[in-house]
Amino acid sequence: MNKKKRYTVMALSALLVASTMAHNDEAKPWTFWYWMYGAVSKAGIHADLVGMKNVGLGGTYLMPIRGVSERPEYQGEAAQLSSKFWEMVDYSFQQADSLGLDMGIHICDGFALAGNPSILPAESMQKVVWTDTIVGGGKKIEGMQMWQPESYKDGKLQPAGSEGGYYQDIAAFAIRCKEKPQLFKPEKIEYTEAVSTAKGYYLAAKPASIIYSFHKPVTVRSMRVVPNGNNIQSQRLLVQASDDGINFRDIKQLVPPRQGWQNTMCDYTFSLPTTTARYFRFSWTPEGTEPGAEDLDAAKWKPLLKLENIILSNQPMINQYEGKTGAVWRIETDAAAKSETVAMADVLPLKLENGMVMGVMVNGNLMNKLPKGTWRLLRMGHTSTGQTNATAGTGKGLEVDKFSPAAVRKLFNSWYALFLNRPHSDVVKYLHIDSWECGSQNWGYQFAEEFKARRGYDLIPYLPIMAGVPMESASRNEQVLKDIRLTINDLVNEKFFKTFTDLAHEQDIEVSHESIAPTFPADGLQHYQYADNPMGEYWLNSPTHDKPNDMLDAVSGAHIYNKNIVQAEGFTEVRGVWNETPAMLKPMLDRNLALGMNKLFFHVTAHNPWMDRKPGMTLDGIGLFFQRDNTWYPEARGFVDYITLCQNYLQQGRPVVDIAVFTGEEIPSRSLTPDKLVPMLPGVFGAERVASEQKRMANVGIPMEESPVGVTHSANILDLKDWCNALHGYKYDSMNKDALLKWNFEYSPKGKLPGNQDYRILVVPQPANTLSAEVKAKIEELREEGIIIIDKPYQAKDFSQYGIEPDVVLPENMDYAHRCVLEATGRKDIYFLTNQEDKERQITATFRTRTSKIRQIVKLSLPAYGSAFVILSNKEDMQVISQTGHKLVEEEGAGFTENYPSVLAVADKWKVHFDDIRKDTTVTLPFDWSKSADEKMKYYSGHVTFTSSFEWGDSVPVSAEEKMEVPAEKTKTAPSNDGFIKIQLGKIGDVARVLVNGKQYGYAWTAPYEVYVPKRDLKNGSNEIQIVVANTWHNALQGAGEGKAPFKGIWTNAKYRTKSKALLPAGLLSTINIVY
Template identity: 40%
Template sequence: MSSIKTQHIICLLLFTLLAVSCGGSAEEGKDATDDFKPTYETSQPWVYWYWMYSTYSKEGITADLEAMKEAGIGGAFLMSIKGPATPPLTPQPTLQGSEAWWEMVHHAMKEADRLGLRLAMHACDGFAVAGGPWITPEKSMQKVVWTDTLIQGGAKVDVQLNQPESYEDYYRELAVFAFPVKAEWQQSSETLRPRVTNSFGDQSLEYLLDDADDQRFGTNDEAWIQYAFEKPFTCRSIRIKTSGNSYQAHRLKIAVSDDGEHFREVTRLTPPRHGWQDWDYDYTHSIPATTAKYFRFIYDKSGTEPGAEDLDAAKWKPSLKVKTIALSSRPTINQYEGKSGAVWRVSERADKEVLPSSECVPLDQLVDVSDQMDANGRLVWDAPDGEWKVMRFGYTSTGHTNYTGGGAKGLEVDKFNAEAVKFQFDQWFGEALRTAGPELAEKVLKIFHIDSWEAGSQNWSPVFREEFKKRRGYDMVSYLPVMAGVPLESAETSERLLYDLRRTISEVVMDNFFGTLQAEATKNDVKFSSENVAPTMVSDGMEHFKYIDYPSGEFWLNSPTHDKPNDMRDAISGGHIYGKQIIQAEAYTELRMDWDEYPGMLKALGDRNYALGINRFFYHVFVHNPWLDRKPGMTLDVIGLYFQRDQTWWKPGKAMVDYHQRVQYQLQKGHPVIDLAVFTGEDLPSRSVLPERLVPFLPGPAGKEKMAAEKARWANEDQPTRVIPKGVKHSANMADAADWTDPLRGYHYDSFNKDAFLTLAKVEDGKVVFGKGTSYSFLVFPGQRKMNPNARLMSVEVAEKLLQLVKEGATVLVGEEPRGTLGYQEDESRLAAVVQELWAGEQNASQQGGHPKTWQVGKGKVVQLPYQQATFEGIGLAPDVVAVDQNGKRNAGFAFAHRRSGTEDVYFLSNQQEETRRWDISFRVSGKRPVFYDAVLDREYPVSKWKEVDGRTVLPVQLPANGSLFVIFREDTAEKAVNEGDNWPTYSEVQPVSSPWEVAFDPDYRGPHAVLEMTTLEDWSSHANDSIKYYSGTAVYKTSFDWNKKDEGVFWLHLGEVANIASVKVNGKDCGIAWTFPYQVDISDALRNGQNELEIAVTNTWANRIIGDLKLPEAQRFTNTIADLERMEGREPLEAGLLGPVRILEQNK
């Protein structure tokens, strides 16, 4: 044991020297190249440092930063949130952007410099996205708007065209178009006013005909709503306005009747995939032209999906909430609101069955009459015979603001306009640089950050017309009616135009917003960090990461409705394909704090996300507390995690921070080892592919159990709900990230997008390598799925690149062959030729013994999906990791990550369950000696038992509850087997520690003044004394024991059950902190013969004190926080204290 400790001390000294030598340049490490070496600084966790409600103090800022330094935090993302509360929390609030506010920022920078901390700042006040009071409507995010007017032709028309909507009188013209319309297209429920009834028979629902009426119809029970017309009415489209989230309103079943008694079902509406910020636009559903007198909209819950990030409204308890159901005879492009880029939605393309060409406006009949309208909107035009619709198009601001800000709140900047983006950068981050001055900024202000995209989407800008022409080669203005849902020429033509629109929107956001910000960050010598654009801004959800130094996702604690598994995979896959070395995560965000959070609770969740591919956390959230005498003090209202200086366990919690730093150091080494890359598809918006969406295409690697579970989950019978956290009821069948820790049973996968595929992918030694990013053994092109409903469409350039890579030696797994292109001016014949060459061998491909249908193309091969075999060994690749229990079975709750550098293969293993578990683990490594590294204890030690079998290294591993371990293959060896004992320590009990205990609570935290004597350990929450029962804080247990064992050895103090974290001293010497299973510390070096003094400081959470305070009059309470504590009322106090049994154990090996 002594030799291991000596080695560890030497390693620590070398590690410290490395960190010191790197100094402030650590953040300037290069991207994923062989010369990147992680350091202590690059691997330290950071925090979100929120400054709330314009309430700050210099002494609070200093105290915050000193607490961060003490805890081992590397830096802070300084972000100001909201303006003054009502009433203000301080007599003189400090408004963001004011001179006094920037003085506070300067103080923070000076203190950070003094303490050796680094800071990041956001793009604006608040955390979403980039805006401020300096952004005028002209510089803001913008959208296309229009009005339409019916005119009768055959003579000169002189008519005033209504101006489309404007924001703060900002409106600019685009064009005016006229086209002939049929009389049968002009009817609607708004003009015909049908009688509206429902299955309950006790309500008048005529208000559903009028947008202006604020009433709504709502029910939790199955029901129907009926529109009865006086004469038969032909319906071609239905517009629905909901009240809040109502997934059910967009999946109504439609039945019609001619007599009101005999109904026939026509269709069921299909909701598009959509995100959480979905309220900017209504939904328009196109249906086959249907003529009837009675239209019945039937709400039934059968077939209800369980909800997801891309079907947000379906997460909640099924209910129908609707404000408007508007029927129209006008042909309309299905879900044009999303297809026009106005809002983040994904839906299938319209087809000629629903939208025949006869109901589309021929392009040769679309007349541009812009020059016939004067500046005041008066149209004078010699209109040809017939009835014409005149549409006046313009653009205005979307009105979105950086609404989470305060004193510097204003409009969101135009994401298409590079000059406006530069202006925004200068107004906020530029001011931060000027406030610091060059010398201080260089040392402290290291990261420029974009956080949550909460500003909706945009589909126009003063620069967009020229951007579109430059990128697509034609003028989108010539086809503007398609953006208003008017079908032009055919369903196919309309969809192609709209695809080109969305593609251009995505490209311009990438280049002119993110690309511009990258250039500004680089010019100012700071790194660029960003979270996700999806599911809010219409774009490729991963492409912006090519401009980002630190791609960032987010994961949530105990908040399944708000957890972001797709955000995580977007950032991780985006980081991998674009070669980023550090991939961050906003860690442990919590929808509702229960004040019961502690490090041991957090470990498995953090480890799961490390296994996914994250290698740096920034904890959410450290809120600036301006008061030194109020605890818990300032918070982000009820949102957590409460991770700040007044947390009860802040000081011992450093053990968790140290653990995270050590894990992150290991996981920043080299490159990730990922076996498969899955194509996201070309439709837009797009995201990375979630593991549950892969099951239909890779059922074999997913496994029979997972297939059966997914079938039941998707069936969602009876729509079960659950409540997590308290008060938040939602679908129980949502996919939980915890169920997908090893989705392909030993293989990891990434997603890749069109941009990286075209610009970076190449074949090296049979693998597909993405530039300086990750290499993959296989590419997977799955078929149709929820987020890619048009999967059988492929651009010529993607098809040609795919063929090229296969010919050069790539292996690809494919679904059905493409049947067409996506854009308006693509060459179908070129696609057909490529497809023919790539799929030509399918008919003659062999398929024997359950092997997939496979055929050769050039040096590579094509494999037909779905892939049914349990592993990919049949096509040349064994699993990276196989973990089986003592019965040879795989279990749930195992997670792993694999990194490879020039000298090491680093495997991270995680037990995701709260019980000790043992596996035999086989690694796809040979010829290297394995060692273990325990990041909790910061100890490396040899593997006692291992062997090589068929080119793999096999070794047994035992992990404690929620335990983790690194297996590192570093030294070459010719040995094929080693058997020197078990790979985990075993223990023998030497003696219990059962003497009476003296327990001292802290009177400053309302604990009793007198020292408590305990003859047996007991739960504080069961004590008769309220000052103990409701105590929150640290209590120090003291006792003594005799030690007479003279043999050298390794001895551990096992604490048994602890609620919630404990630090141990023996004879005055610190022996460590027990914060996670198995809750034991090494006391070998502190023991002495004879009497030994034992001191255990145990800290619980804030929950008990808050629960107790809520029983007291407000003036008598100890806790003081701005958070609403109502949800804690009536709860019983939680188990707390040292519960034992406490024992001394001797390690047997």
């Protein structure tokens, strides 16, 4: 049944927000603070930090980026680790301390990820490398030199055969070959007219073929694809063979592995059915390309075939072994290929001394010569991956070995610990590990010993598998490769993340991590167990770079490992265009609050060392320009207060999530985006979603779009704005194997993780034959304890048949978050609701209560992209807290609304003052200064003050509009001094703050652009009203680019990109209403 009563409804005003939130500094958003190219000044530091304090931030992560020498024109003097740098650090700490701001420091110079000049090659990330030598058997091989594999020297990787670089042997092997290994060079290469080679590689935009012709038939068992750049299309070739060059037969359709954006470290090896032919054709068509996602990054871009080479071989190879060895983040999706490889006949260990083959070891016996036949001698070792913390300055160095606690401690002491020894370092409260951008490693400190201890057998005899050599059987190959990846996952968590956390906690410092996927081959959730505050990221107007999976990793990782705070690096833009406003940001902010974020970090505040150049320094045009010299930065206080309000409520209690989705036992792995769940929960998603998702994935015609300016990409990339409340009242988390096996029933018959997170349903998308015995046993245990197991497509529209009603029922294009707070007085349920449409809506929301037979209903009005909190408690009342901060009244039949029937007249004429050009004028509203004939006004960006007046008192003039709508007797009644007047600004460009009689009362930064003033503060008679409006930098930068700068000092290192030269509206764009 439904329960609808007349509720007491309360709301928090903007004034009350500040006092209510004062006790919870954790609720305040933070920002990233980048010092660029060593260009740092004390004046700029002071101005930056005062700006952060005034706008309402709680703190900042200080991160120096790039080096002085990279941009000498900026005349930077604070090179990282120099005395000038430490002088600036000391000053920033002192200033932050005096202002009450906290700080965090990244684990190394720059971001991405953990390098330092002190890290030696032997202490850096390692990879397995090898060389091949082909010999005939039946002869003595003792003392034969084998080429040294790839090595690292003088800051770069050296090709095989180079001497003097860093390299360490692991083992050597002699592999019997059934025939002499060959890489076949075609006698002739032909291609269709759609292919161009003008750029030195094969390039095609339309269906095309490349044909290899040989003088005589060759037998092929594998092929290697060398793409040009990060190119998905070169992995989608149809391989065909022919004996006559006319009639071709299909051999194999190549299937790309799932792959991330940092994917160019390795080529692609594909196993092929053994095929003998004179002609091989490689055909390509863009049709059938997926639209692209975070785990298929290269598919996001315009479908072009960009191919350096195709190399055919007669040797059997393990399909896509590069990803399986952990050398790069890839996941094979072509299951059939596992059975195509044929094991090599004999693999014998060799004895090596200083690169010399000293003899063959067979059953522990030294032999002087190999048995007759053709043998492939494999020398295998490891060297540095060569990865560095690329965005650093003078703190740049090799990336630390993620498997060596000693090397990690060295890195900590060589960078982070130095900050802790500075004056006022008590302001440093966080150690931050940014998003993983340093690729993979598949070897490192004591890797072989760790493998044996964890997996129970010796890896070294199977080492040729890491070179793609098949041994024993396909199933054994796959098991060894999986064990390698499991060991990599164990070590990066225990030796890297845990070590940093232990070091930080020793100093009473908290730790935040960003995502590890899709660049490092590990479980994308497991490392969050070592983070105090898991962190994701999301991007603004950047479909190719947005990170919905990163956010889901952080949210799920936090929930399954009992972490209350979910941080987010928010609003990064790949190309900022200086038209961004708080109103533009709000829908994306609210979506991520609904997703589970509850602590925003703006990305980014770039330090501007100059006081006379505006808007100033940026991260080379990347990021949201959330900094002191952005025109609307002072007015962003209203936006920040809103964020603080939301985060205060969303940090209380714990999240209510009904569904856990198992991520499987594959490594690498990460959380599942909602589109991945459609095949398992088609009934819950609904027929319309199933059909739209099939259409999106079919990607017929490969539709493209441009966003931002100059960036063309697939139009069908996953965008979470299209998946609001996707499960229609149910929330889900992704759960990895580690958390699944820890799921226990110590506290509740429902089942709880150690984090006390209730889940009532477990969805298992993986086929049963892919699950291990321990996972199967755990699932059966959960089933017996009453957890609903969904392991086949679920057709019902909800889970009510199991007694689990939707948590909340909402109209479409609405989303929500739900937190449950258990207090001494009982339970409190906090619901955050967000309207994701650009229009005002009257909505009805129905909420599940503790007894699912009774539901509570609330009707309320939400402005365009508006939001509200609904708080249910054990009592009979309900609180509804709106974004605009005013008291609502529930009217019979109308729900929660406002009652402001009377309208005050405002003087027609407004005095207008342009701050930065010192111009004054008088106007009537609406007034858009971008349409002014005066070019100084037309191109002006900055603050403009509008001044007028209105009457208040015993005889209030009434506007013509009110006379039409309000009964005559109403106009003769003296207004009460209780409550508020509401100043309705209507449409503005772009943000404003409102002052009455010289006192500021609030900010208008989003719809409905209203500010509330207490009636008790008004004077009897005339009251002055001032509206200070700020537009974006868009118009001034446009003018500067045309030689029409409105004032001096306009400069930025962010390239200005716009499709149109049209100026953006600026000013008060409608008449002002005052209602009471």
